[in-house]
Amino acid sequence: MKFGVVTFPGSNCDDDMIYVLRDVLKQDVVNLWHKDTDLQGAEFIILPGGFSYGDYLRSGAIAKLSPIMNEVINHANRGGYVLGICNGFQILTESGLLEGALLHNNNQKFICKNVYLKPANNSTVITKELDRDRSYKIPIAHGEGRFYAPEDMMKSILDNDQVIFRYCSEEGQLGELYNPNGSLNNIAGICNKGRNVFGMMPHPERAADAALSNEDGRLLFESILKNI
Amino acid sequence: MSANYQQEATLEQAIELGLRAEEFEMIKEILGRTPNFTETSVYSVMWSEHCSYKNSIFWLKQLPKDGPHMLVKAGEENAGLVDLGDGVGCAFKIESHNHPSALEPYQGAATGVGGINRDIFTMGARPIAQLNSLRFGEVDSDKTKWLVKGVVKGISHYGNAFGIPTVGGEVFFDKSYNQNPLVNAFSAGLLDTKKIISAKAKGPGNPVYIVGAATGKDGIAGAAFASKDITEDSANDLPSVQVGDPFLEKLLLEATMELAETDAIVGMQDMGAAGITCSTNEMSAGGGVGMDIHLDRVPTRQDNMQPYEILLSESQERMLVVVQKGKEQVVKDIFTKWDLHAEEIGVVTDTKRTRYFMNGELVSDVPSESLVLGGGAPQYQREYKEPAYYQEYKKFNINDVKQPDNLKEVAYFLLSHPNIASKRWVYEQYDSMVGTKTMTTNQPSDAGVVNIKGTDKALAMTVDCNSRYVHADPEVGTAIAVSEAARNIVCSGGEPSAITNCLNFGNPYNPESYWQFVGAIKGMSAACRKFETPVTGGNVSFYNQSVINGVEKPVFPTPTIGMIGLLQDKNNLMTLDFKQKGDLIFILGDSVDCIASSEYLYSYHKVEASPAPYFDLDKEFDLQQAVKGLISNRLINAAHDCSDGGLFVTLAEMSFPRGLGFDIVTDSEVREDAFLFGEAQSRVIVTVSEEQEDEFIEFMAQSGVNFTLLGHVTKGKFVVDDEHFGFCDEAKDIYLNALGNKLN
Numbered sequence: 001m002k003f004g005v006v007t008f009p010g011s012n013c014d015d016d017m018i019y020v021l022r023d024v025l026k027q028d029v030v031n032l033w034h035k036d037t038d039l040q041g042a043e044f045i046i047l048p049g050g051f052s053y054g055d056y057l058r059s060g061a062i063a064k065l066s067p068i069m070n071e072v073i074n075h076a077n078r079g080g081y082v083l084g085i086c087n088g089f090q091i092l093t094e095s096g097l098l099e100g101a102l103l104h105n106n107n108q109k110f111i112c113k114n115v116y117l118k119p120a121n122n123s124t125v126i127t128k129e130l131d132r133d134r135s136y137k138i139p140i141a142h143g144e145g146r147f148y149a150p151e152d153m154m155k156s157i158l159d160n161d162q163v164i165f166r167y168c169s170e171e172g173q174l175g176e177l178y179n180p181n182g183s184l185n186n187i188a189g190i191c192n193k194g195r196n197v198f199g200m201m202p203h204p205e206r207a208a209d210a211a212l213s214n215e216d217g218r219l220l221f222e223s224i225l226k227n228i
Numbered sequence: 229m230s231a232n233y234q235q236e237a238t239l240e241q242a243i244e245l246g247l248r249a250e251e252f253e254m255i256k257e258i259l260g261r262t263p264n265f266t267e268t269s270v271y272s273v274m275w276s277e278h279c280s281y282k283n284s285i286f287w288l289k290q291l292p293k294d295g296p297h298m299l300v301k302a303g304e305e306n307a308g309l310v311d312l313g314d315g316v317g318c319a320f321k322i323e324s325h326n327h328p329s330a331l332e333p334y335q336g337a338a339t340g341v342g343g344i345n346r347d348i349f350t351m352g353a354r355p356i357a358q359l360n361s362l363r364f365g366e367v368d369s370d371k372t373k374w375l376v377k378g379v380v381k382g383i384s385h386y387g388n389a390f391g392i393p394t395v396g397g398e399v400f401f402d403k404s405y406n407q408n409p410l411v412n413a414f415s416a417g418l419l420d421t422k423k424i425i426s427a428k429a430k431g432p433g434n435p436v437y438i439v440g441a442a443t444g445k446d447g448i449a450g451a452a453f454a455s456k457d458i459t460e461d462s463a464n465d466l467p468s469v470q471v472g473d474p475f476l477e478k479l480l481l482e483a484t485m486e487l488a489e490t491d492a493i494v495g496m497q498d499m500g501a502a503g504i505t506c507s508t509n510e511m512s513a514g515g516g517v518g519m520d521i522h523l524d525r526v527p528t529r530q531d532n533m534q535p536y537e538i539l540l541s542e543s544q545e546r547m548l549v550v551v552q553k554g555k556e557q558v559v560k561d562i563f564t565k566w567d568l569h570a571e572e573i574g575v576v577t578d579t580k581r582t583r584y585f586m587n588g589e590l591v592s593d594v595p596s597e598s599l600v601l602g603g604g605a606p607q608y609q610r611e612y613k614e615p616a617y618y619q620e621y622k623k624f625n626i627n628d629v630k631q632p633d634n635l636k637e638v639a640y641f642l643l644s645h646p647n648i649a650s651k652r653w654v655y656e657q658y659d660s661m662v663g664t665k666t667m668t669t670n671q672p673s674d675a676g677v678v679n680i681k682g683t684d685k686a687l688a689m690t691v692d693c694n695s696r697y698v699h700a701d702p703e704v705g706t707a708i709a710v711s712e713a714a715r716n717i718v719c720s721g722g723e724p725s726a727i728t729n730c731l732n733f734g735n736p737y738n739p740e741s742y743w744q745f746v747g748a749i750k751g752m753s754a755a756c757r758k759f760e761t762p763v764t765g766g767n768v769s770f771y772n773q774s775v776i777n778g779v780e781k782p783v784f785p786t787p788t789i790g791m792i793g794l795l796q797d798k799n800n801l802m803t804l805d806f807k808q809k810g811d812l813i814f815i816l817g818d819s820v821d822c823i824a825s826s827e828y829l830y831s832y833h834k835v836e837a838s839p840a841p842y843f844d845l846d847k848e849f850d851l852q853q854a855v856k857g858l859i860s861n862r863l864i865n866a867a868h869d870c871s872d873g874g875l876f877v878t879l880a881e882m883s884f885p886r887g888l889g890f891d892i893v894t895d896s897e898v899r900e901d902a903f904l905f906g907e908a909q910s911r912v913i914v915t916v917s918e919e920q921e922d923e924f925i926e927f928m929a930q931s932g933v934n935f936t937l938l939g940h941v942t943k944g945k946f947v948v949d950d951e952h953f954g955f956c957d958e959a960k961d962i963y964l965n966a967l968g969n970k971l972n
Binding site: 009010012013015016019020023049050051053054055056109110111112113114139141143203205206208209211212213214 | 381384385388389390391473474475476478479566567656657658659660661662663664666667669670671679681798
């Protein structure tokens with residue numbers, strides 16, 4: 001499968017994602033430029049983390065206007081796979097491919113640390129191979145990661161089983177104590193109703209290389225590879 | 229434009245700009261005439277302490293600069309450059325941004341991060357990791373809290389958006405920094421040794437470009453501002469503080485990296501202190517050429533900027549680039565791709581003079597060499613005098629300090645002290661993992677260690693300075709700072725390579741402050757020679773003190789040492805955490821009756837007058853050789869150096885990551901408080917699995933370094949001489965949250 005990783009001006013996790021896909025997982029990857037209007041045959045698009053356009057307005061609010069985003073949206077609407085991580089998740093909610101919004105962390109600070117995630121289902125390509133009874137150690141690094149959706153939208157997200165990851169303890173317990181940023185429902189990641197567009201705040205690409213002594217994130221990519 | 233700036237400057241104007249009367253005379257002699265106002269402005273910033281190092285260069289020249297792996301000499305390029313082998317070089321440097329941070333902590337710290345990273349990537353090196361060393365006043369004061377929050381947010385916002393991980397650092401609180409915090413930022417980058425970008429202009433006829441941000445009125449004469457005392461009136465200097473844009477810096481980085489791959493570039497220098505003035509003159513003088521620069525072609529943010537304003541502006545995220553004639557389009561295309569300015573503003577000449585024009589009119593014409601450090605800039609040897617306190621401090625006698633009855637209480641006092649407690653509140657605001665190279669996130673170690681992808685190697689780095697020791701004894705204290713940095717590198721599994729320094733001192737015209745500076749240079753030289761770690765560069769920040777009601781109070785002298793080291797085999801990374809219950813805990817080095825200058829003595833007993841702690845450079849060196857041998861022979865499974873807070877804190881820090889504990893016995897020959905909380909140097913705690921005990925003892929017996937079995941790792945209980953000192957969980961909770969509780 002061919003992956004496409006989009007670089008917006010200000011993206012800073014694009015190289016990390018390409019490294020994991022190409023050098024660790026030995027996949028075919030094309031780096032897409034924000035001014036491009038062609039996905040160059042990529043079947044799985046990844047919007048990486050960073051501060052697109054400086055994120056001086058709202059995170060992701062300008063990036064959604066990039067030429068490449070028209071193609072990404074068309075791709076998603078045709079059922080193509082799209083994954084947004086951190087700033088990529090923010091771009092997906094801003095562009096309407098995913099519901100909800102990502103607000104300032106409730107402590108009003110940027111937070112970078114390892115957190116634990118629990119898969120909320122096994123019904124997406126990214127969660128299918130994961131164990132719902134264990135936790136996965138994956139780092140976060142964001143200032144605006146508090147997932148929010150109005151009540152009726154949240155009900156629909158839950159009814160449609162669109163939550164893919166929740167923050168939890170190392171032992172896998174859910175609870176406000178293990179919620180790093182105040183996200184509603186401990187939500188760390190969601191998908192769309194079509195289950196082909198995914199967004200998550202934690203960075204699985206930062207936990208996928210043996211040299212860093214944590215490969216929990218690699219399991220998410222392996223799930224994708226096994227199920228597409 | 230106003231004709232005033234073309235008229236001859238007066239002595240009063242020169243003094244107002246920060247020049248001394250004799251310096252104004254020197255300028256007249258160099259030019260053979262009286263300079264105009266614009267020229268006088270140019271000299272005033274280039275001859276400011278910040279750019280000329282006029283009061284420090286005599287001593288800086290005495291630092292050891294040569295090493296087997298140096299790629300460029302100290303001070304010749306924007307940062308030091310060390311050969312890591314396999315065609316990879318490491319550019320690294322530390323710089324201060326103290327004065328701006330004292331006034332506007334957020335922007336001051338942010339632009340400090342921006343500036344140091346530009347120094348690295350202007351050489352063609354992609355930054356891979358950052359560190360920072362911060363010092364603030366008393367933690368309970370509202371002003372300190374405001375400064376800490378602003379500085380940390382500034383570093384966080386700029387560094388995180390720029391996308392380079394912050395992998396370590398230090399934070400220290402002391403009342404000497406109440407009005408004058410220290411913000412020292414370190415960056416290291418990697419480059420292909422065949423693609424080093426020079427900071428020299430060459431080839432008359434080659435065009436000169438300004439790239440990056442437009443030039444505004446921010447930070448005008450910031451270098452001159454940084455070269456005077458912080459006073460109650462300093463807030464009036466607010467326009468001297470620059471404003472940073474990390475997004476622009478990120479674009480500039482990527483464009484520069486693309487430029488480094490081409491053959492279009494002759495030389496490049498970032499614009500930091502003294503902006504266009506400094507970069508044009510340093511590049512010209514460096515290459516033995518001249519430049520004609522047209523200031524009206526510089527993109528500006530404001531209309532009607534005067535020539536001197538354009539020349540002295542310290543607007544951030546700008547670079548000066550000398551392009552190979554005929555290759556202009558290559559450069560323009562790259563900058564267009566990244567939506568950045570790239571304007572041709574002049575040309576390299578063979579005149580050896582820097583001439584500035586405004587709308588065709590010559591506004592300044594000076595010989596480049598006369599302006600720069602190592603050229604015509606003044607160099608002074610200042611007087612120095614040993615202060616009275618130095619001998620007073622040496623009279624300290626441990627027997628005058630009563631040992632407290634409850635040492636457990638002392639232990640918890642220290643674990644919750646802001647200088648000892650976890651700096652989590654600070655470092656969690658920094659992106660420490662972007663780049664997917666940070667090996668020490670999940671494998672905690674005494675130094676930050678980053679993976680050099682595609683090789684077997686890793687790079688270790690650390691910043692260290694206990695300024696209380698330096699204050700007590702500048703020479704010994706600075707030797708300790710270098711030694712501790714080397715010890716941290718060695719304990720992480722690395723081999724110390726080289727250092728960069730950030731020398732934060734008081735007013736150089738104060739003989740007692742200058743005595744501290746001279747002592748620091750001597751101590752640094754001795755230790756760097758011993759460890760064969762040359763000084764590759766850095767910066768000097770004088771005038772760190774406050775003048776309140778006419779009384780000068782210098783900060784603790786703070787020569788921050790930034791050191792890099794190489795792990796030839798990244799699998800040799802050594803971690804500091806206890807691995808399993810039952811492992812044996814040994815201390816390497818000597819246990820002595822010393823509590824001098826410890827946090828325990830200073831903060832618990834409130835005794836300020838004591839000398840630097842026990843230290844012996846030769847023993848330190850032998851200790852480090854032993855630790856290297858233990859790591860390469862794989863005889864230990866954890867190593868942590870015994871530093872601030874002493875042995876108990878060291879053991880607690882080793883317990884926390886895996887929730888383990890320790891059961892140890894003290895030494896009857898040493899006072900128990902000195903044993904547990906003293907900060908005698910040259911000690912490392914290691915753990916050994918029971919199976920390897922014999923092999924370990926055999927190795928250590930041959931090393932000549934003293935070693936003592938302290939006890940063993942427990943499941944979670946802290947025990948000293950059979951006395952219960954609490955549990956890991958409760959101690960960890962206190963240690964992790966103490967600083968945040970103070971600041972929130």
